[in-house]
Amino acid sequence: MKFKRLLVTTVIAASQVALVIPANAAELVQNQPIAAAVSEQTTVPTSPSVSQNVNDGKNLVQPSGQTSGTSGTAVPQGTEIKPSDNQQSTNSGANTNSGTNTNPTTTDGTNTGTNSGTDTGSSTDTGNNGSAVPATQPATPSTDQSVEGSDSGQLILMMNSKKMYQNGKEYLAGYPMEVKNGVSYISIRAIVERAGFKFSYDSKTKETIIKRAADELRFKVNTNSYKVNGVTKAMKGKSYNVKGNFMVPLTAITNALSITYKVDSVGKRVIVNLSTLPVASFTISNKEIIAGETQVQYVTSSTSPIGLPIVNEEWTGRQDMFDTPGTYPVTYRVQDSSGQWSEPYTLNVTVNKPHTPPVADFKTDKDTYKMGELITYTDLSTDEVGIKDRVWENKQLAFFTPGTMTIRLNVVNVFGLSTTVEKTITITNETLYTQDEFNKIFVPAGEKYTFDGSQVPTWDKVRYSFVSEPVTLIRSNSPETVYSEGVLYRENAIGNTRFMIHHANSTGKSVKMYVIATNDNSETARLTQSSLGFGGPSTYAAAAGKASVSRYYESLQLGNKYKDMWIAPGESKIILNDLSASSMKQGDVISLLADLYSDHTLQYSVIMLGSEKDPFNSLPYLTALEPDIHNRGTYMEANRNIEFNDLIGEKPTRLLIGDNSIDPYLIGSDALKNGEYRLNAGNFGVLYRIKLYRVAPNTLITFNGRGGYYAGSIMVNGDIVQIPNSGGLNTPSENVVLFRSGDREQTVEFLFTAAPGSNLSVNLLFQQIPPKKNQ
Template sequence: MNFKRLVIATFLAASQVAMVLPASAEEAVPNTPPSEANVSGQTVNNPANGNQDPNAVTGETVNPDQGQVEGQTEGQVEGQVTEENGGTTVPGNEQEGTGTDSTVTGGSTTTTTPSTNSLSNGTGAGQLILMMDSKKMYQNGKEYLAGYPMEVKKGVSYVSIRAIVERAGLQISYDNKTKETIIQRGADELRFKVNASNYKVNGVTTKMSGTSYSAKNNFMVPLTAITKALNMPYEWDQKGKRVIVSVSTKPIASFSIGNKEVISGETQVQYLTNAYSPSGLQIVNEEWIGREEMYMTPGAYTVTYRVQDSSGQWSDPFSLTVNVRKPHTPPVANFTTDKDTYKMGELITYNDLSTDEVGIKDRDWENKQLAFFSPGPVSIKLTVTNEFGLTSSIEKTITITNETLYTRDDFNKIFTPVGDKYAFDGTQVPTWEKVNYTFTSDSTTLIRSNSPETVFSEGVVYRESAIGDTRFMIHHANATGKNVKMYVIATNKNTTETARLTQTNFGFAGPNQYATGVGKASVERYYQSMQTGSKYKDMWIAPGESKIILNDLSATAMKQGEVISLFADLYSDHTLQYDVIMIDSSKDPFVYLPYLSVLPSDIHNRGTYSDATRHIEYGDLIGTKPVRLLIGDNSSDPFLVGEDGPTGEYKLNAGNFGVVYTIKLYRVAPNTLITFNPRGGFYTGNIMVNGNIVPVALSSGLSAPNENSVLFRSGDREQTVEFLFTAAPGSNLSVNLLFQPLPEVKQP
């Protein structure tokens, strides 16, 4: 019989039977013989439909492990690794071996059987008896010979993989390319390598209780590696010095319910069957008990399924409980307001009292405002939706009198939530007095890779060398017409010294098609890394070595039209060359880097700039009158001057994108409102205020010049307020921080 088919068929047949084993089951001689138990109702994933060849036994003696593979080269395991006993994720090493495909014919049997005393209860149908320290195996009263005795090493029982798999009627093969012995049963697949402590079960790398090896050309593996993966019950007969393994070849039946849920009187139940014969026989009959196409009454219903193969054998019954739920009811929308009558400009408090049996997924308000500024009746509506798509609505009418508590502008200043926006007359802002601040700078090198912003071909989008504190700002869109990846490759061109590269802060977003969205998200994540320190890492780059850094950038391929945005702060103790490249996602960046040309810039800005961290400190009292602090205007805040890394051309960092500002105002007056107002166009991003990240703005961005976003309100005492800000890619500069006195708070 073909060597591949034998192992696969045996392995799959046995995997349908579950077992309960003591913790000492791996040991050769446990103190107490374990008892055998069957677990019913086990679902089988992707079983075959009986297409394997049956393993007939012919009439001559055979060594079942003749010609097994050997080898011992080690390599890395990829993918998830689980423990054989318990499922804990662990690292592992995958071993490679060498060998060739081989086939094996069926083995003959003799009529020799163990004595009655030694066999006791181990001669039942579907049982395989393995004798300790012996080649002998017994099945259905007949003796077979393994190629090598079952033996114990370091407390682990090892068996010849071919012997046990062949006797269980599975299929075995060998993959010359991966150097793996493969056992299959239906769609289930196990892969073993010689000299390995791991094996793969349906692609998942799993740790064995011991290390596989080759003994006189026989592939030896821990017994539990096979019995565990294939759910083959076995027990240890201490008196007879033998292991009794269940290798039943009855067909296997299972099914699952394809519906997410079953509702009485509504759901047509989908029964998804899985049935096959481990011996490859055709499934010719099936039987159901308790099956209904639609259940009319809620409750728990047991459904049982079994199948028959062409030899007449019936499978064990497989049962599932179908939980039938009553029809879903819609949610109940409900809300109240703290009063029924309000003055114009009076704050309205809403209390959402909506309920649902499972949970409300969406709330949609109509005309819900914090205050109204025209007299008369006002209707407010709430619609709630649960996770089943059922909805409910409620409408409430309140009355607005003709009395005024606050004007719209005063109300917005006092009550607009921090991070939200309100409209005002921004045309008057240029008349406000400027805060005449001064600043100092840190010698941070800014590498701004933002041109060509839209990349039409593969190539190097930026190249520069730097040492010390270095900040990357990268913002590009893919217009190549194919999937690409972006990489930053650091090369140490020093011939003698290893460079240490430290990453401190990092924020990345994308790829997706919304440029302003990824720009905003990258800045927010950059700030978050400052708060948590979670992106700190060190790496070492040897002389002449190149390494990919900022790995999140290249983790996901960019589709046509998608955008990425990145901020990162690094420090290197030696000069490193940085190449920012975009290439086809299937290509190796190290192979293709020497052949990539530097792409020409477009109208957007790229360059290398010094002194890219600015510190603003202001000690005078602020907030007693309307004033503005202007950023990115090239007057109060002059633009950085630098050069293009690849060409050496003069560059001006318009808007000062990539510059990080720390702003410390030592004396902010009591009851001061601080807002963010864009002047150069649309803006959406974030700013840190006293260590907290505040969106600009929460629900959407800001349009210049007549929208602003609330950042902070001081209390009833003078205080210090600190900001940290960098401009979000995709937005526009300049911007103002506005300071003005809050209106007097009134009682309704």
């Protein structure tokens, strides 16, 4: 009786477990190989060769949006055809794919794109100096009747069928692979038995368990999640039980165990890669490999799909240094602790010939010159790739002492190789031009020369008048050096508005600057940015100021900074985005000059803030910073138009800017200090349009700083001239050539604004050019 009761209890328990774990769901069909089954079906599914398509001219949809070596039409709508983004394709064929896939997207990532590209078959990554060459080893159907365990290569699952093929043999699952709600489902037991995984059932938690090496997957019936090594993960669909078969999404298993697969939509099959072979690859970290010079740096990567340690490696063709140029195949493979070797991984390593130094060469138009005679240099240097830098030594436009003069030229190519050439010329004791005469005649525009600057204050002044235009200048330049976060300036404005912003970061941390426009109106405001120049971040204030002015002129020439924006009622927006695009490190300086127009009154806040902070969240809590000795404020009528109709240039004459006499400083107020009186010393931010209608023939026009160091630029007849081309003007005895008039009167126009970081006042100097002499 006890034996019968025990037997009945055992049968009941076994039947309950069978509801979750069906009896053998993958039986060998009478040990019948595929070849014997040809007569039973039109298409015989076979393992595709890695070097040849199984189906001709059709497109196979692959994981991660790639195409496989075989091809077919689109997978029927709803069929799950690719795993999550971290699933990899195993395609290694070499084929041309021109099929079209129009399958709609499903919720689990089904590809819907049109694929008409060319598939070269290799999804293997390459190194910087090599091209991947995948191993080519055909995988043909086997007639071996034995059932292999985990090292079974490929498992072919037929869509909407119980049939499976592995190693040339047909098997039957307990239930067909089917699609439900766009998700492909597979019987757990069918795949794990073919893959050789460990399979069990936990009666306490009612979980079906799959184990492979250190990985453990746990599934429950009627749930859309599962556990991977103790971590709960979402599945593409809900698991279910049908006729004693536990069905789960195929990608739940393939994603968790990093199993690759591909879909043959023509053959209506899914090809799962169950190989447990280790995988080897490598890259070359060198940017370039030079024969006989470069020590090649190989960076290897190897893994085991079942977590076994890699115990051995083998190289073919590897050299630490290649002696001769060419292309060299280098192959790498690894062995795991079970003794299995990976497929060989090959890169074609390109080795270039050694780079040769550039050839430095130049000539002068003569070998012998008078003192003050113009020397013409022709650079004849060459290089196989390109010359990066040229450094001249003693290259003068003319010499003013007799004797032999040696000029040197050093050229450097992009590889850092250099050569130097020198040439000696003779200067006679005969004078053609004095140094002052030569400078006035020959120094190019943008270059500086020295002269007797002490005489300039005695020159006649151009007694000009100006007409102002209604432009609101918002100057944010105080505190110039900022020691804490805060509001640097805040003002309301409408219509034409110009921003001049110049600040240095001394907060001890990385910060960003922002200009935030807020619309407190009941209507949407339109804000137009017409021009903008930004300089920095730089450790040099004058360099940042010079760059901002030069780029401001460029934006006027090109219109490349034009933009429209709309700000809704109650909305705040970051504007002048160049300002906030980069962080400022400790000691950095920025400069900005920009023109805007708004059709409604907007509030503008200029702030400095830690680069990691949100400006909108921080703005309500920022306090206004106290000014220093520099200037901030709001100034009206910030455009000045100067027109002069009298003849100028027949005798030494100067036109002053920023002297607070002929050109008085703008008067304004500090909005953050309750409208306190402010004087815009130097008139920084003011735009001058100067039009001289009668410049005398043969007039030299130069720029001369009077207030101290100056580095900026100016527009002359629409062209930007740097002041100077390199460096700056250090003393009142230096000036920069701007323009030379021709042999008749002409009109000359200037566009000028003072460069932040420099000093005012400045002069435009007009004087006659000495007559040229016969040589």
